[in-house]
Amino acid sequence: MLRLLLVAALVLQTAAATKFDSNRAWEHLRQLVSIGPRPSGSPAIEQTRKYIKDQLAASGVAVTEQRWVDDTPAGKLPMVNLVATIPGARKDRIVIAGHYDTKRFPRFRFVGASDGGSSAAFVIELARVLKARRNPLTIELLFLDGEEAVNEVWAGTDNTYGSRHYVDAAKKDGSLATLKALILIDMIGDRDLTIRKDSNSTPWLTEIIWDAARRQKLDTYFLPGTTEIEDDHVPFVKAGVPSVDIIDLEYPQWHTAQDTLEAVSARSLQTVGDVVLAALPQIEARLGRPSR
């Protein structure tokens, strides 16, 4: 009987550990925002990296840095992607990514609570949850630098520096072969969460995510309409990696001084966490099929 109780306690404990905890995610978001503006190449983004690495270490997740110097309209800028790996039964990887830089605005203070803060906070919390899970495929948590354009306007190659560098490096070292899917998280903090499908994303992966939202009765946030989004998933899509971008671009505070804690909510982070975790087994099942 005691043994049975112990087993039951262990099962309950595992269930708690494998649930997304938006209180934790919210605390990460608050800490990131308190650092202030975090543009690529700044001392503040170095501080941001330290925070992310400390949190991953606390969850027992190994992290490596991918460092390079990129040419930008503001000259050469040092950039760093953080790559955290949770080994699974197979070497094939599902990458869950989000950017952690914030856009530079010389004329106002931009702290990017949703844009840059929510994605990084979300992926930090997901690392904790997935570390406690039995993963059939290896999970890679990827924190991307340089998503934002250095110039005011998003154009040409002045954006998605981190994802382009990551995909180029993966092509060169052959690791692209084990990269089976990308789930990209961006701007999911909006209190009034509205996520639409993206026509640049891979249809089967999009359908699995939106099906999971329906099953979780969260389809009031994952809406049926489609828009076309240019984001960090595009370099992956071009390289043939099935990818989905989960983004709320209907955010009036986007790229304004009002993208602060007041505009975002823990509940939105919870919604996306619940949907991604509900979708993961379906994605794994699809990738587990021998003839694909």
Ligand SMILES: [Zn+2]
């Ligand atoms: Zn942005």
